[in-house]
Amino acid sequence: MLGFARIPLAASATRAILCRHDGEQAMSDTKTGKMLVISGPSGSGKTTICKKLREDPRVKFSVSATTRAPRTGEVDGRDYFFVSKERFRELASQGAFIEHAEVFGNMYGTLREPMEDALRRGEVYLLEIDVQGALQLKALGVAGVYVFIAPPDFEELRRRLVGRGTDAPEVVERRLKKAEDEYRERVKYDHVVVNADLERAVAEVRALVGLAAK
Numbered sequence: 001m002l003g004f005a006r007i008p009l010a011a012s013a014t015r016a017i018l019c020r021h022d023g024e025q026a027m028s029d030t031k032t033g034k035m036l037v038i039s040g041p042s043g044s045g046k047t048t049i050c051k052k053l054r055e056d057p058r059v060k061f062s063v064s065a066t067t068r069a070p071r072t073g074e075v076d077g078r079d080y081f082f083v084s085k086e087r088f089r090e091l092a093s094q095g096a097f098i099e100h101a102e103v104f105g106n107m108y109g110t111l112r113e114p115m116e117d118a119l120r121r122g123e124v125y126l127l128e129i130d131v132q133g134a135l136q137l138k139a140l141g142v143a144g145v146y147v148f149i150a151p152p153d154f155e156e157l158r159r160r161l162v163g164r165g166t167d168a169p170e171v172v173e174r175r176l177k178k179a180e181d182e183y184r185e186r187v188k189y190d191h192v193v194v195n196a197d198l199e200r201a202v203a204e205v206r207a208l209v210g211l212a213a214k
């Protein structure tokens with residue numbers, strides 16, 4: 001829980017920055033940054049793609065708060081802010097999250113303040129969030145590039161989830177079931193990128209936010 005103290009408490013709800021009032025106008029009023037939302041079913045390759053995107057110094061990764069326990073190798077404040085359920089609820093009630101959702105029994109939330117700061121600085125602010133969270137942001141009118149990462153097919157998705165080795169067989173089945181529902185939501189996104197060849201998928205995403213030359 002080292003990141004506990006570093007989570008900004010004040011929720012400066014400068015909605016004008018984050019919400020579209022008239023087309024893309026709000027985006028250009030106060031900042032030049034771009035929000036890139038990477039979302040899609042579990043196992044589609046979001047984390048792998050985001051790891052590559054984060055190699056670019058122009059990209060700032062949104063570190064979410066979560067109530068789930070850290071996995072081996074995960075660093076508090078870099079991968080997530082690992083917090084208790086009580087602390088998460090407190091942050092939510094203070095309006096610290098621009099969106100939050102329960103995913104497979106744990107809570108996850110995107111912190112509002114670092115996002116606003118990054119956009120003001122003109123950075124590409126990268127969010128890796130689940131489908132519910134992405135659609136919440138979109139429904140709020142939060143300006144950004146919304147990308148759905150799709151697996152080539154469901155058999156390959158199963159292979160990847162099994163191959164990742166982080167989930168018990170019944171959890172893999174639960175993730176696959178949910179993936180079918182989530183897949184139907186892809187039409188609500190700005191772009192769908194099929195993650196068959198990893199390098200190609202990463203290049204496609206980079207191009208969508210003008211990072212192609214790097």
Ligand code: ADP
Binds near residue numbers: 040041048160163
């Ligand atoms: P997510 O973050 O969407 O749950 P991961 O990034 O953890 O998915 O990827 C799931 C598994 O699939 C990992 O073991 C990862 O190494 C593998 N993987 C990701 N992209 C590809 C790809 N293009 N080809 C083959 N395996 C991939």
Ligand code: 5GP
Binds near residue numbers: 042068100108110130
């Ligand atoms: P994991 O526990 O495997 O790191 O993440 C589980 C799921 O939660 C993934 O789909 C991931 O994208 C999503 N997630 C991570 N952070 C957030 C967040 O802040 N908000 C939402 N809605 N989902 C998140």
